[in-house]
Amino acid sequence: MLGNPTVRRRTLLAAAAGFAAAPFAAGPAFAANPKVYLDPGHGGTDPGAVANGLQEKALTLNIALQIRNILQANYAVDVRMSRTTDATVSLAQRTSDANAWGATIFVSVHINSGGGTGFESYRYLTSDAATVNLHNALHSRSLSGMRTVGSVTDRGLKTANFHVLRESNMPAVLTENLFIDTLADANLLKRADFLAADALGHANGIAAHLGLTAPPPTFSTIVDNTTAGRFTASANWGTSTFSGQRYGADYRYANPVLASDAAWFKVNIPATANYRVDVWHAADPGYSASAPHIVATSGGNQTVNLDQRTGGGAWRSLGTFNLAAGDRNLVGVSRWTSAAGYVIADAVRVTRV
Ligand SMILES: [Zn+2]
Structure with a gap:
């Protein structure tokens, strides 16, 4: 569930900053950690979509916090979030914060509404190759993660003129994780194992895009x-x-x-x-x-x-x-x-x- 104005600034900013030429993968060993900006949709006075006893703002925060925890536990990566509590944060605050921080990528997590079923994800109307790479990596792995728990329709990779996609200076993707007002979807969104699998899928997609490799588990x-x-x-x-x-x-x-x-x-x-x-x-x-x-x-x-x-x-x-x-x-x-x-x-x- 989204809303946004209409200026198209992102491509110009990206071109000016040379982002189109930036590699997708992590740089040499001495490079700083990649910076992942996670944006749980809505929050505070804005609950987002509400149905079936669920609130979008709580689900997006739950998923995004789990993505952060998985990334921080397994990879050399810096993570910043637009909110870590039930706080009110405007769309402009979210993108200006990510831009000021110098995020490498921007991932926004939302829950769909309006009737329908399944998973879809968005990038901006026009995108550089790094954004398309992020979009592909994130979409396929998030879907795979969710499908380890339940049946999820693939609604595909889409483009849209959303604020957070347009005003962010770095590759940005927004995921719409099932429909809160469709009972079968809501029943999955009520399951802790589903949210965990969805978060793991997102983390796997981010890691794949950035070329991050996890250290072998210790035993x-x-x-x-x-x-x-x-x-x-x-x-x-x-x-x-x-x-x-x-x-x-x-x-x-x-x-x-x-x-x-x-x-x-x-x-x-x-x-x-x-x-x-x-x-x-x-x-x-x-x-x-x-x-x-x-x-x-x-x-x-x-x-x-x-x-x-x-x-x-x-x-x-x-x-x-x-x-x-x-x-x-x-x-x-x-x-x-x-x-x-x-x-x-x-x-x-x-x-x-
Ligand atoms: Zn939303």
Whole structure:
């Protein structure tokens, strides 16, 4: 739901400032963060469209705040909003604020009304290539996000002479996220999971346009031989507190035999990816010169032999492996070695790299 006067200033300003030649993607590593301006439509004394127990101003703020949080949590990006509360902000204030801040892009979030269903988005009547790129990236990913939760009609990419599109000096797109006065749409807009998916779609579109890449999610976990439900070994494995190099309260040991009888560390891998696998053991001249460690990788078991006579009391890397998502016995210490000395099983650490 929108309103606006008629001057066409944006293209001239953009041309004067050289924006048409600006790249879409983030610049070199030393460049400042891209600046994303988020504009939740309406607010304060202007509720926007109201129907089915919903107010446009509350929905747009909800979605925009979530977009901001996703962007700030995952990317090197600066985010500014036209409002972060239920405040009254004029259209002119919104664009002058974004222009003064020097925003890289401007994204306005609205909810449609007037009868109809689905999602549509807008850029200005005439646009440079960067604006078209933003529009395409934002439209397709927002729609995909919403469709992970419910059925959403694609009403397409459109152009319009809206104030925030015309008066902003940077690539600007406005999204109309379903119809508040259509019951099926309103029922989706009442769902927290739908708003979250819509916000994630917007964030993905912004990141794609700006060429932002998220750092890999961090994951690290330690499984000790005493961790409940995560360590199994046969009765042939003894328990020892002999060495001060032990991890935690104690560790397990067994004589070498020509049978695996492995002690297993079970790890819940959150996503298929590359992980570094470290083990901790106590070391002693009487321990194994070549203790087989089995790692259950996505490509099958791999065995790494470790000399446990030295290097104890610290994490030792078995290497980096591609591990499939899921909860399984991941690292086994086998007894099957011709080398003399006890094989030791104490603790395993798995870290996403
Ligand atoms: Zn609106």
